[in-house]
Amino acid sequence: METIVLKFGGTSVGSTDRISAVAKLIQQASKEAFPVVVVSAMAGETNRLIELAESFGSEPNKREFDALISTGEKVSASLVAIALNQLGLKAKSLTAAQIGMKTTAQFSKAKILEMDNEVIFKTIADGYIPVVTGFQGITATGDITTMGRGGSDTTAVAIAASIKSKRCDIYTDVNGIYTTDPRIVPDAKKLDAICIEEMLELSGQGAKVIQIRAVEFANKYKVLVRVLSSFEPGSGTLILQEENGMEDAVIRGIASQTDQTKFTLHGVVDTPGIASGILSPVSDAGIEVDVIVQNVSVSNKTDFTFTVATTDRSEVETVLKEKMHGISYDELIIDEEIGKVSLVGVGMRSHAGIASTAFKALADAGINIQMISTSEIKITIVIAQTQLEKAVIILHKAFNLGG
Amino acid sequence: METIVLKFGGTSVGSTDRISAVAKLIQQASKEAFPVVVVSAMAGETNRLIELAESFGSEPNKREFDALISTGEKVSASLVAIALNQLGLKAKSLTAAQIGMKTTAQFSKAKILEMDNEVIFKTIADGYIPVVTGFQGITATGDITTMGRGGSDTTAVAIAASIKSKRCDIYTDVNGIYTTDPRIVPDAKKLDAICIEEMLELSGQGAKVIQIRAVEFANKYKVLVRVLSSFEPGSGTLILQEENGMEDAVIRGIASQTDQTKFTLHGVVDTPGIASGILSPVSDAGIEVDVIVQNVSVSNKTDFTFTVATTDRSEVETVLKEKMHGISYDELIIDEEIGKVSLVGVGMRSHAGIASTAFKALADAGINIQMISTSEIKITIVIAQTQLEKAVIILHKAFNLGG
Numbered sequence: 001m002e003t004i005v006l007k008f009g010g011t012s013v014g015s016t017d018r019i020s021a022v023a024k025l026i027q028q029a030s031k032e033a034f035p036v037v038v039v040s041a042m043a044g045e046t047n048r049l050i051e052l053a054e055s056f057g058s059e060p061n062k063r064e065f066d067a068l069i070s071t072g073e074k075v076s077a078s079l080v081a082i083a084l085n086q087l088g089l090k091a092k093s094l095t096a097a098q099i100g101m102k103t104t105a106q107f108s109k110a111k112i113l114e115m116d117n118e119v120i121f122k123t124i125a126d127g128y129i130p131v132v133t134g135f136q137g138i139t140a141t142g143d144i145t146t147m148g149r150g151g152s153d154t155t156a157v158a159i160a161a162s163i164k165s166k167r168c169d170i171y172t173d174v175n176g177i178y179t180t181d182p183r184i185v186p187d188a189k190k191l192d193a194i195c196i197e198e199m200l201e202l203s204g205q206g207a208k209v210i211q212i213r214a215v216e217f218a219n220k221y222k223v224l225v226r227v228l229s230s231f232e233p234g235s236g237t238l239i240l241q242e243e244n245g246m247e248d249a250v251i252r253g254i255a256s257q258t259d260q261t262k263f264t265l266h267g268v269v270d271t272p273g274i275a276s277g278i279l280s281p282v283s284d285a286g287i288e289v290d291v292i293v294q295n296v297s298v299s300n301k302t303d304f305t306f307t308v309a310t311t312d313r314s315e316v317e318t319v320l321k322e323k324m325h326g327i328s329y330d331e332l333i334i335d336e337e338i339g340k341v342s343l344v345g346v347g348m349r350s351h352a353g354i355a356s357t358a359f360k361a362l363a364d365a366g367i368n369i370q371m372i373s374t375s376e377i378k379i380t381i382v383i384a385q386t387q388l389e390k391a392v393i394i395l396h397k398a399f400n401l402g403g
Numbered sequence: 404m405e406t407i408v409l410k411f412g413g414t415s416v417g418s419t420d421r422i423s424a425v426a427k428l429i430q431q432a433s434k435e436a437f438p439v440v441v442v443s444a445m446a447g448e449t450n451r452l453i454e455l456a457e458s459f460g461s462e463p464n465k466r467e468f469d470a471l472i473s474t475g476e477k478v479s480a481s482l483v484a485i486a487l488n489q490l491g492l493k494a495k496s497l498t499a500a501q502i503g504m505k506t507t508a509q510f511s512k513a514k515i516l517e518m519d520n521e522v523i524f525k526t527i528a529d530g531y532i533p534v535v536t537g538f539q540g541i542t543a544t545g546d547i548t549t550m551g552r553g554g555s556d557t558t559a560v561a562i563a564a565s566i567k568s569k570r571c572d573i574y575t576d577v578n579g580i581y582t583t584d585p586r587i588v589p590d591a592k593k594l595d596a597i598c599i600e601e602m603l604e605l606s607g608q609g610a611k612v613i614q615i616r617a618v619e620f621a622n623k624y625k626v627l628v629r630v631l632s633s634f635e636p637g638s639g640t641l642i643l644q645e646e647n648g649m650e651d652a653v654i655r656g657i658a659s660q661t662d663q664t665k666f667t668l669h670g671v672v673d674t675p676g677i678a679s680g681i682l683s684p685v686s687d688a689g690i691e692v693d694v695i696v697q698n699v700s701v702s703n704k705t706d707f708t709f710t711v712a713t714t715d716r717s718e719v720e721t722v723l724k725e726k727m728h729g730i731s732y733d734e735l736i737i738d739e740e741i742g743k744v745s746l747v748g749v750g751m752r753s754h755a756g757i758a759s760t761a762f763k764a765l766a767d768a769g770i771n772i773q774m775i776s777t778s779e780i781k782i783t784i785v786i787a788q789t790q791l792e793k794a795v796i797i798l799h800k801a802f803n804l805g806g
Contacts, residue, residue: 056423056489063484064484071477079456081464082464086464097500
């Protein structure tokens with residue numbers, strides 16, 4: 001039987017009224033294929049549970065913390081199943097333990113290892129809509145794990161991959177993916193489709209409609225994902241494999257981000273291995289480095305610059321002071337007042353002149369570029385935070401992305 | 404290793420402050436034997452979940468209802484484990500699924516079939532205090548069940564029986580079992596020990612310190628149970644097997660109850676089988692009948708009287724009208740304004756004159772007796788509700804039960 005996975009996030013199941021609306025969406029979707037539902041905790045519930053846990057001290061036992069916060073999805077899964085039963089549809093909530101969703105034993109950061117399709121298939125064969133708790137799994141020894149914030153998206157895509165669903169619909173509170181943030185650019189256009197590589201780049205740049213790990217999963221297992229709203233009707237945005245033959249727009253969209261801090265090591269003595277000498281201790285501490293730029297060496301000295309999430313700032317400072325051996329430099333400059341704007345599009349690969357068009361548009365507007373980093377399908381530009389919105393508006397216009 | 408089961412009710416874990424206090428009690432108890440903890444949901448949590456479920460309609464799907472409300476104990480078990488870890492004790496929360504607490508498949512009224520000691524013993528062997536979710540189990544097919552209100556007591560006693568614990572301590576918000584309700588009789592005395600048969604009678608009469616099913620379980624499997632307070636220090640009340648040689652008090656205590664309704668069928672034509680003709684349809688409807696009295700037949704007609712919980716009144720009326728075939732009577736009299744007072748004590752068996760002492764004391768106080776029912780260790784008297792408190796005070800005094 002053809003199945004479709006429907007995933008509902010925290011705001012989509014944020015109240016009993018919302019859950020009733022979600023039940024009707026599932027009923028609607030059941031006309032297309034047999035629905036398999038994945039739910040997040042009701043909005044606010046996970047935070048309530050975290051507060052309870054932290055009232056005993058700032059570092060609650062990791063196993064127990066996961067066992068605790070995993071109850072949020074159990075509540076919403078049962079409530080969605082109750083609402084579906086009230087509509088006359090047969091439905092069963094299923095926990096991670098019940099479907100054998102096996103993960104690694106890294107509490108709060110667990111990764112999916114395998115799942116047992118049998119329970120889901122049996123539930124469907126019995127005529128029941130499975131309503132699965134997202135965000136969680138169990139270890140080989142039966143301990144409950146969670147997969148970090150947004151993990152429900154990954155659960156949904158993993159199930160869709162495992163049971164070979166025709167599509168995975170991620171219901172959220174936005175009605176699709178836009179060329180850029182509509183709050184900054186009012187005529188930003190909703191995209192009917194985006195290719196998965198572009199989505200990965202946009203998602204990584206703060207366009208957080210869907211969790212990045214879920215997109216990677218979809219990419220790996222060739223799952224067709226759609227992002228759409230549970231609050232208003234609409235067809236959302238399809239996330240396609242590139243080879244699905246979508247039109248190659250030069251630039252698909254523009255992402256922007258402000259919560260980053262820039263570290264510049266000025267006047268580093270240029271010897272082989274300085275990049276790893278600087279960054280290895282940082283990544284060993286579990287800190288994710290975003291943009292990295294090293295300028296050409298002049299007179300045997302170079303400038304090395306990288307950005308990290310601002311929440312990691314103090315940890316990076318400590319690491320640089322204590323763990324960075326054998327690297328000498330003149331000065332460390334830290335700047336939190338940066339903004340990052342990225343142009344994303346697979347068409348970029350075959351079109352020359354994208355970068356120069358972008359740089360010229362920014363220069364004409366008097367915006368100074370601090371860092372540039374490019375990949376095959378993305379150009380990232382770091383500028384002063386005060387100029388970020390202006391830069392997004394100008395670039396959106398320069399590439400005719402408006403609706 | 405010698406173990407002791409400690410069970411904490413909803414008010415005992417009603418807040419994070421209370422849970423911290425509970426963790427200290429567990430730490431204290433660990434000096435006596437290795438603790439195995441069973442918890443209820445935080446006070447108010449189960450009602451919150453029931454309200455959520457019922458917001459979709461008055462009869463939520465039974466399987467989902469149980470899956471939903473079972474999350475309450477999961478939250479408190481994790482929080483207790485977190486609090487224990489913060490005290491430097493190793494602890495692990497364990498769900499019904501994790502310990503293989505198998506029950507029947509009657510949702511909301513499940514009965515324990517068997518449990519797997521292995522997980523608890525393994526947890527203990529690894530040096531962790533098990534913190535088990537009370538009130539719930541799983542069916543043979545892995546569905547989550549609950550055992551009805553107060554079921555956590557039964558979970559605790561069942562575990563104590565299964566792992567052969569030295570004792571099962573039921574922590575609650577009262578500091579033991581009293582000769583009668585201290586709110587009615589200020590000099591009511593706390594009992595250091597009570598025998599299990601007396602406890603069963605008192606528990607059935609509304610002295611709801613511990614769930615009746617748990618007491619029956621303890622009786623069957625010879626578990627030593629103690630009832631004590633988690634709010635104030637004290638040794639509570641031990642519930643002993645009778646053969647443990649406790650002093651045979653004539654009367655151990657006095658229970659009273661008001662939420663009962665009396666049905667009298669006046670002028671029933673007296674033929675064989677009238678009792679079952681009247682009561683079988685009532686019990687077939689799942690209604691529990693409490694006191695039953697049939698007067699001696701005069702002139703081929705008799706009066707048949709029984710009491711039920713007042714919440715069942717309208718259902719009993721329906722049953723009597725529709726299902727009671729072949730019984731003819733003159734009049735049906737229904738009285739909600741009754742009170743029930745019971746004298747309980749195993750010593751009663753070997754002492755004559757208890758009943759007459761009681762009846763004389765009530766007569767001297769001008770209290771009219773409507774019904775009398777006796778068993779080997781209990782005398783139950785039904786009177787007008789307005790005179791109930793007075794009757795309790797008088798009987799407590801008549802048998803010198805005061806502290």
